[in-house]
Amino acid sequence: MMALATRIGAGVRLKLADVGASTRLFFGLLARSPKALARFVLVREQVFYLGNRSLSIIGVSGLFVGFVLALQGYYTLQRYGSAEAVGLLVALSLVRELGPVVTALLFAGRAGTSLTAEIGLMKAGEQLTAMEMMAVDPLQRVLAPRFWGGVIAMPLLAAVFSAVGIMGGWLVAVPLIGIDAGAFWSQMQGGVDVFADVGNGVVKSLVFGVTVTFVALLQGYTCKPTPEGVSAATTRTVVLSSLAVLALDFMLTAMMFSI
Amino acid sequence: MQSSRHDAWVGLFVLLGGAAVLFLALKAGNLLSLNFDATYQVSARFDNIGGLKPNAAVKSAGVVVGRVDSISFDDKTFQAKVVINLQKATLFPKDSSAKILTSGLLGEQYIGLEPGAEEKNLAGGDVIMQTQSAVVLENLIGQFINSKASDMGSAAPAAASGGKP
Numbered sequence: 475m476m477a478l479a480t481r482i483g484a485g486v487r488l489k490l491a492d493v494g495a496s497t498r499l500f501f502g503l504l505a506r507s508p509k510a511l512a513r514f515v516l517v518r519e520q521v522f523y524l525g526n527r528s529l530s531i532i533g534v535s536g537l538f539v540g541f542v543l544a545l546q547g548y549y550t551l552q553r554y555g556s557a558e559a560v561g562l563l564v565a566l567s568l569v570r571e572l573g574p575v576v577t578a579l580l581f582a583g584r585a586g587t588s589l590t591a592e593i594g595l596m597k598a599g600e601q602l603t604a605m606e607m608m609a610v611d612p613l614q615r616v617l618a619p620r621f622w623g624g625v626i627a628m629p630l631l632a633a634v635f636s637a638v639g640i641m642g643g644w645l646v647a648v649p650l651i652g653i654d655a656g657a658f659w660s661q662m663q664g665g666v667d668v669f670a671d672v673g674n675g676v677v678k679s680l681v682f683g684v685t686v687t688f689v690a691l692l693q694g695y696t697c698k699p700t701p702e703g704v705s706a707a708t709t710r711t712v713v714l715s716s717l718a719v720l721a722l723d724f725m726l727t728a729m730m731f732s733i
Numbered sequence: 734m735q736s737s738r739h740d741a742w743v744g745l746f747v748l749l750g751g752a753a754v755l756f757l758a759l760k761a762g763n764l765l766s767l768n769f770d771a772t773y774q775v776s777a778r779f780d781n782i783g784g785l786k787p788n789a790a791v792k793s794a795g796v797v798v799g800r801v802d803s804i805s806f807d808d809k810t811f812q813a814k815v816v817i818n819l820q821k822a823t824l825f826p827k828d829s830s831a832k833i834l835t836s837g838l839l840g841e842q843y844i845g846l847e848p849g850a851e852e853k854n855l856a857g858g859d860v861i862m863q864t865q866s867a868v869v870l871e872n873l874i875g876q877f878i879n880s881k882a883s884d885m886g887s888a889a890p891a892a893a894s895g896g897k898p
Binding site: 515518519521522525526529565569626627629630631633634636637638640659662663664666667668671672675676 | 736737739740742743745746747749750751752753754756757758760761762763764
């Protein structure tokens, strides 16, 4: 009985210590952001590695998600004689949900893992310690530029995903199925609100960018400095950031669109 | 200002993202139809507004001339008070009438304005006097059943007296 209580107590204490450490890292990153942003060339490099290099996977996935949405939407909508509304369905699903969420999941797999592995290896190779020895702050020199690179790249990637997806939906709906192009666009413009739908989608993708990038950096920074530790941290990055994105998405949707 | 060899590509990426947001706002969204034209407010009282919602269109002869601003319940007259923003460029006679109409069979509801004949025009703060409520499907069905039932009621005694001489 006593042993069980001890185990629970130790577990809670360890979890609380984790929460505290990650909060400290988060605010540490924010506190060092002005100096890191002042040396913007580092952030630009990271936007290149995290953003530009993810463009191909984001673009291709967006195109195919748009194709599938248009096909499936048409299948259901034509039963009710409103096949023209397929444009509205594709645009709303992409802008409000699928754009930010799928981009964040892909971003976690494509960019988050590389961040974790890079920082984990730097830690395993004692490069971070070496930097501290030279009075270079690794949070400011290594982590903060990567954080801002991810935060800047993610909303842009989500917007590209949604835009490419809508064009993919157009490709399937208009030339392939033969829905009238004018009705396709006018239904879409009638139903998509710039601030309520597009604006909230951008806010969502910004939140997901912070989440995924931070989880990746945290896992890399706190991993065990061994090959097994780095591989476990990379796995945890994908699992934790995907779960966090999906849970946050539900909460954000409930807050933004509940009315 | 330090520069790196990836700067051009990063610039292109940011421009592409900006273009995507612009595409979403202009081509998929309604930024073009948002207008910031000057408007004037008039209000109208309806017995029943059906499914009318704020931001619904106000049309005259099928052309959008304004939008519904707000809908509230007036507990003095027990009617719905609808505030409408009309575009400054479109003027209507004071005795114009407002109807709540439906686009298509099950489409969304909008307000139809029919111009009257008076010389003076509606100005900001005026109230549209003549209104016609929304058609509520349940009431229509109720009326139909009532009229059927009363038909049956008047037919049944005749049939009974006819059946047994």
